[in-house]
Amino acid sequence: MAETESVSSSLIQRFGLQDDDISAVDAVIDGESESxxxxxxxxxxxxWLNICPHAGRRLDYAPGRFLRDQGHLVCAAHGASFELNEGRCIAGPCCGAQLRMLRVDESADGTLGFHTATSSD
Incomplete structure (x- = not known):
């Protein structure tokens, strides 16, 4: 069974995640605490894991606060731009690299579970 961390929908609402909004939560993924x-x-x-593929730093400029430009997520450290469908870098020092995507499962009660892409259930 894959390791997963659940975050309740009330926690996501507490962070103000609205349509077309970006936020961050802390979760345990594969036994490690991750943003x-x-x-x-x-x-x-x-x-996605909150780690820029260019330098291994967080993308947010303050916890849970992200830069956006023309609909893209922008790394606060070095300006890499990521499209929001697959997390692929489209401009900047890591062009062509990709954020590490997590699978999101939602249970009937609205609880979200995160799984690494290589996990098997």
Whole structure:
């Protein structure tokens, strides 16, 4: 069974995650405490580890606060720009690299579970 951390929907609401909003929560992924980027688009929530592939630093400029430019997520440290469908870098020092995506599962009670892409259930 894959390791997963659940975050209740009330926690996400507490962070103010609205449609087309980006936020971050802390979760345990594969036994490690990680900052997780959450992006909501309509009913879909996408999640990535909050680690820039260029230098291994967090992308937010303050905890849970992210820069956006023309609909893209921008790394506060070095200005890399990421599209929000797959987390691929489209401009900057890591162009072509990708954020580490997490699978998001939602249970009937609204609890979100995060799984690494290589995990098997």
């Amino acid at each position: 997780v980027i959450l992006y909501r688009q309509g009913l879909q929530v996408r999640a």
